[in-house]
Amino acid sequence: MxxxxxxxxxxxxxxxxxxxxxxxxxxxxxxxxxxxxxxxxxxxxxxxxxxxxxxxxxxxxxxxxxxxxxxxxxxxxxxxxxxxxxxxxxxxxxxxxxxxxxxxxxxxxxxxxxxxxxxxxxxxxxxxxxxxxxxxxxxxxxxxxxxxxxxxxxxxxxxxxxxxxxxxxxxxxxxxxxxxxxxxxxxxxxxxxxxxxxxxxxxxxxxxxxxxxxxxxxxxxxxxxxxxxxxxxxxxxxxxxxxxxxxxxxxxxxxxxxxxxxxxxxxxxxxxxxxxxxxxxxxxxxxxxxxxxxxxxxxxxxxxxxxxxxxxxxxxxxxxxxxxxxxxxxxxxxxxxxxxxxxxxxxxxxxxxxxxxxxxxxxxxGRKTTFVNVGGRKVNPRRIERFLGGTPGVRDVAVYGDTDDRTGEQRLHAAVVLAPGTTKGDVLASCRELGLLPYETPHRLVVLERVPRTAMGKVDARRLREALGAVRDDESEGVT
CATH class of the missing domain: 3.40.50.12780 (ANL, N-terminal domain)
Structure with missing residues (x-):
């Protein structure tokens, strides 16, 4: 033995x-x-x-x-x-x-x-x-x-x-x-x-x-x-x-x-x-x-x-x-x-x-919240922000996770500020060109006039939630 x-x-x-x-x-x-x-x-x-x-x-x-x-x-x-x-x-x-x-x-x-x-x-x-x-x-x-x-x-x-x-x-x-x-x-x-x-x-x-x-x-x-x-x-x-x-x-x-x-x-x-x-x-x-x-x-x-x-x-x-x-x-x-x-x-x-x-x-x-858990795969929001932030037509971006109330599963979302003439479709096409995999690609893009930030340049989480809540569902739907 x-x-x-x-x-x-x-x-x-x-x-x-x-x-x-x-x-x-x-x-x-x-x-x-x-x-x-x-x-x-x-x-x-x-x-x-x-x-x-x-x-x-x-x-x-x-x-x-x-x-x-x-x-x-x-x-x-x-x-x-x-x-x-x-x-x-x-x-x-x-x-x-x-x-x-x-x-x-x-x-x-x-x-x-x-x-x-x-x-x-x-x-x-x-x-x-x-x-x-x-x-x-x-x-x-x-x-x-x-x-x-x-x-x-x-x-x-x-x-x-x-x-x-x-x-x-x-x-x-x-x-x-x-x-x-x-x-x-x-x-x-x-x-x-x-x-x-x-x-x-x-x-x-x-x-x-x-x-x-x-x-x-x-x-x-x-x-x-x-x-x-x-x-x-x-x-x-x-x-x-x-x-x-x-x-x-x-x-x-x-x-x-x-x-x-x-x-x-x-x-x-x-x-x-x-x-x-x-x-x-x-x-x-x-x-x-x-x-x-x-x-x-x-x-x-x-x-x-x-x-x-x-x-x-x-x-x-x-x-x-x-x-x-x-x-x-x-x-x-x-x-x-x-x-x-x-x-x-x-x-x-x-x-x-x-x-x-x-x-x-x-x-x-309480658990760590530095990553988004997409079907058991840990996605780092900062890394996805770096990819999206370098995309032509994206002026600012904040990537975050959201939990489905029905299933308890997390999904990856992104709030973006776009230049005139740039669409959400353009951003998603860039995700594919950059080599992001399906679980790394935001399930939903929300277009904002600006991403709220603190004096230190960090995303203001509270104000971001408020801004997201003010966006109508039909403006942020469906970009899987």
């Missing part, structure tokens, strides 16, 4: 796990990838062989982190695993990301040398400028995984996670949700996100479980996976909302359903439970911290509104101001290119959320 050994290099541990799975069940399916017509299967022997090929090619890569655009297909999974086991610093981006083509994004500023996984240019070298201090050669002997995160303010950042943290996070998911080689895990979230990568792909790898991935989310494929014997499901609240009406009552093998990416309401959790036949467990955490709180597999009931208890090795604290502070074994090393302190007093990290703790259960009373 394979066991973790603390003295073994982390990348060697991951490599040994792949080898162990290959030797134990070489012909068993390791990965099922959803396609337009069904599912493509990859065995453990085939996956191990593909990883070995990536490892051989990795020795010839130029210096600097490698950017992997990962959609969850067999090639991208093998590329991720192969670079990790080679000790290469890896920047993981989801396939639906405009960041790779944004020359002002942080990805272009850190000295990345190669992009892998963009179909029209599978191996493209960047002529990056000299990397700023604290970016090139991050120093972890096993390499680092860098993932986009909203950070606390401003443009998206790259959170640096040593591979040891990534492995530790995967083992935490394995233990907390009692994953074994008998499990079959559906990853219905982007594998480039921390939840999908660590809680899905890597937790399955160290458990010996097989994985179902969806390069493009469809309700039909998730239902097929659940009817096909899947025992664990990772999804967003929006995905569960879409699944409920599509799931017929039936006996299923599903025993663990996890939700992350946005708050999970009790109403939605109860509705999903009736259809799935097992409780939906909210996962609270972040790219910076890893898993903070959850309802483990051993728990069958918990207080309404609770996001869970801290897993082993994690310490939770709510200070006098109500701030949720945390100390985790998977706390990030900082942001690429930044030198600011990660921890606050006594080694704790400030999540930016507020809450309370009762009998060990964490209840959140």
């Amino acid at each position: 394979w066991t973790e050994r603390a003295a073994t290099p982390v990348r060697a541990v991951l490599r040994a796990r792949l080898k162990w799975n290959r030797e134990r069940v070489p012909d068993r399916t390791a990965l099922r990838v959803a396609t337009a017509t069904g599912w493509d299967h990859t065995t453990w022997a085939e996956l191990d062989h593909a990883v070995a090929q990536v490892e051989r090619r990795a020795t010839g890569l130029p210096g600097g982190p490698v950017v992997v655009v990962a959609n969850g297909d067999a090639d991208s999974v093998a590329t991720l695993f192969g670079l990790m086991t080679s000790g290469v610093d890896v920047v993981v981006l989801e396939s639906q990301s405009s960041t790779v083509d944004d020359p002002r994004s942080v990805v272009h500023r850190i000295g990345a040398s190669t992009v892998v996984g963009v179909p029209e240019r599978p191996h493209r070298a960047w002529r990056a400028e000299a990397a700023p201090p604290g970016t090139a050669g991050f120093g972890a002997p096993d390499g680092e995984v860098l993932q986009l995160t909203s950070g606390s303010t401003g443009e998206p950042k790259l959170a640096r996670q040593p591979l040891r943290n990534v492995l530790s996070g995967a083992l935490t998911y394995r233990r907390t949700f009692e994953l074994t080689a008998d499990d079959s895990v559906v990853v219905a979230v982007p594998v480039a996100h921390s939840f999908g990568l660590i809680g899905g792909l890597l937790a399955s790898l160290v458990s010996g479980a097989d994985v179902w991935t969806l390069p493009r989310f469809t309700v039909r494929r998730v239902v097929e996976a659940l009817d096909g014997g899947a025992t664990a499901l990772l999804a967003t609240p929006l995905a569960y909302r879409l699944l409920i009406p599509a799931l017929p009552a039936a006996e299923r093998a599903l025993r663990v359903a996890l939700s992350s990416g946005a708050p999970l309401t009790d109403e939605l959790a109860n509705g999903a439970r009736r259809r799935l036949g097992c409780p939906v467990r909210q996962v609270y955490g972040s790219t910076e911290t890893g898993l903070i709180a959850c309802h483990p597999a051993s728990a069958t009931v918990w207080p309404a509104g609770s996001v869970g208890t801290a897993p082993p090795g994690t310490e939770l604290l709510v200070d006098e101001a109500g701030r949720v502070l945390v100390r985790t074994p998977t706390l990030y090393e900082g942001y690429a290119g930044a030198t600011g302190a990660v921890r606050v007093e006594d080694g704790f990290y400030d999540t930016g959320d507020t809450g309370r703790i009762e009998d060990g259960h964490l209840f959140l009373t």
Whole structure:
């Protein structure tokens, strides 16, 4: 039986796990990838062989982190695993990301040398400028995984996670949700996100479980996976909302359903439970911290509104101001290119959320609002403002999120000041030309005579709400 050994290099541990799975069940399916017509299967022997090929090619890569655009297909999974086991610093981006083509994004500023996984240019070298201090050669002997995160303010950042943290996070998911080689895990979230990568792909790898991935989310494929014997499901609240009406009552093998990416309401959790036949467990955490709180597999009931208890090795604290502070074994090393302190007093990290703790259960009373959560994808309003602000005919812009009162889902909106002769259609056409993806494009544009700002030049949120309220619905409708 394979066991973790603390003295073994982390990348060697991951490599040994792949080898162990290959030797134990070489012909068993390791990965099922959803396609337009069904599912493509990859065995453990085939996956191990593909990883070995990536490892051989990795020795010839130029210096600097490698950017992997990962959609969850067999090639991208093998590329991720192969670079990790080679000790290469890896920047993981989801396939639906405009960041790779944004020359002002942080990805272009850190000295990345190669992009892998963009179909029209599978191996493209960047002529990056000299990397700023604290970016090139991050120093972890096993390499680092860098993932986009909203950070606390401003443009998206790259959170640096040593591979040891990534492995530790995967083992935490394995233990907390009692994953074994008998499990079959559906990853219905982007594998480039921390939840999908660590809680899905890597937790399955160290458990010996097989994985179902969806390069493009469809309700039909998730239902097929659940009817096909899947025992664990990772999804967003929006995905569960879409699944409920599509799931017929039936006996299923599903025993663990996890939700992350946005708050999970009790109403939605109860509705999903009736259809799935097992409780939906909210996962609270972040790219910076890893898993903070959850309802483990051993728990069958918990207080309404609770996001869970801290897993082993994690310490939770709510200070006098109500701030949720945390100390985790998977706390990030900082942001690429930044030198600011990660921890606050006594080694704790400030999540930016507020809450309370009762009998060990964490209840959140306030969440960060620096990003807009569009179907589980975090969109930074400041970045979209930068794109729109550079569009011809746009004199000023404020991007903000709005919550649908009926569904509780967030949408991205923008208030714009336009030059004479410029229309909302012109702005939307520019969004497409700039490479903004559908979830990054404002669902609604509101044209104002001016965007109200404070003396410091910041958007005056109160006055903006008043201005938006004065705009008739027919003047701001319908620009999806």
